[in-house]
Amino acid sequence: QQQVKQSPQSLIVQKGGISIINCAYENTAFDYFPWYQQFPGKGPALLIAIRPDVSEKKEGRFTISFNKSAKQFSLHIMDSQPGDSATYFCAASVEYGNKLVFGAGTILRVKS
Amino acid sequence: GAVVSQHPSWVICKSGTSVKIECRSLDFQATTMFWYRQFPKQSLMLMATSNEGSKATYEQGVEKDKFLINHASLTLSTLTVTSAHPEDSSFYICSARRYVGTEAFFGQGTRLTVV
Numbered sequence: 001q002q003q004v005k006q007s008p009q010s011l012i013v014q015k016g017g018i019s020i021i022n023c024a025y026e027n028t029a030f031d032y033f034p035w036y037q038q039f040p041g042k043g044p045a046l047l048i049a050i051r052p053d054v055s056e057k058k059e060g061r062f063t064i065s066f067n068k069s070a071k072q073f074s075l076h077i078m079d080s081q082p083g084d085s086a087t088y089f090c091a092a093s094v095e096y097g098n099k100l101v102f103g104a105g106t107i108l109r110v111k112s
Numbered sequence: 113g114a115v116v117s118q119h120p121s122w123v124i125c126k127s128g129t130s131v132k133i134e135c136r137s138l139d140f141q142a143t144t145m146f147w148y149r150q151f152p153k154q155s156l157m158l159m160a161t162s163n164e165g166s167k168a169t170y171e172q173g174v175e176k177d178k179f180l181i182n183h184a185s186l187t188l189s190t191l192t193v194t195s196a197h198p199e200d201s202s203f204y205i206c207s208a209r210r211y212v213g214t215e216a217f218f219g220q221g222t223r224l225t226v227v
Contacts, residue, residue, distance in 0.1 A: 036218075041203075041221070041223065042220055042221065043118075043205050043218040043219050043220045043221040044156065044205070044218050045218070046215070046217075046218075089155060089156065095212070095213065096213055096214070096215065097209045097212065097213060097214045097215050097216045098212075098216075099146055099158050099161055100146075100156075100158065100207075100216075101158075102155045102156045102157070103155065104154075104155050105154075105155050
């Protein structure tokens with residue numbers, strides 16, 4: 001049972017454009033929603049995370065939008081750069097720092 | 113952020129042998145460590161949760177006798193893949209947290225290839 005559904009599977013964006021990745025969850029007990037960036041052969045690195053008590057969180061070029069009623073959240077990467085080319089995973093957990101359920105991942109390629 | 117280190121970064125072993133992977137929290141004491149497995153071009157799947165001083169809790173479908181997890185100290189957890197087979201070839205990643213309600217930090221992963 002896939003508890004966190006992520007789309008799209010892959011995404012190609014021009015340099016300077018906006019990359020948008022979407023996730024939907026089923027378990028209403030989830031209360032922590034992080035996004036991770038992973039480069040080939042490396043462990044995932046936390047990008048940004050949100051709790052369900054806020055609808056948006058912004059850190060630099062990265063923004064999470066959260067819709068509790070729709071059980072959806074998304075990652076927006078503004079001014080996308082070639083260095084942003086990586087695989088992005090959304091995730092969710094019941095309680096901050098607890099075991100994570102990951103989405104399937106999105107391979108982002110930013111063309112220069 | 114805190115540092116979590118895995119050793120080795122990659123390992124090749126023969127089918128039928130056992131291999132041990134270490135996960136260390138370098139600058140904090142971790143009461144809980146999580147072990148994930150990631151097959152090529154797939155997502156991370158939780159294998160087990162390890163609390164210091166107690167037996168690991170395995171996710172459904174993960175063979176506890178094949179994937180032995182030990183968390184004997186607050187800075188070290190080990191995953192031993194016993195009688196490894198080619199289908200066990202994967203990227204194994206650990207994460208560690210100080211205590212409940214704190215962030216879990218990921219290691220860099222260990223690439224296991226069984227030949």
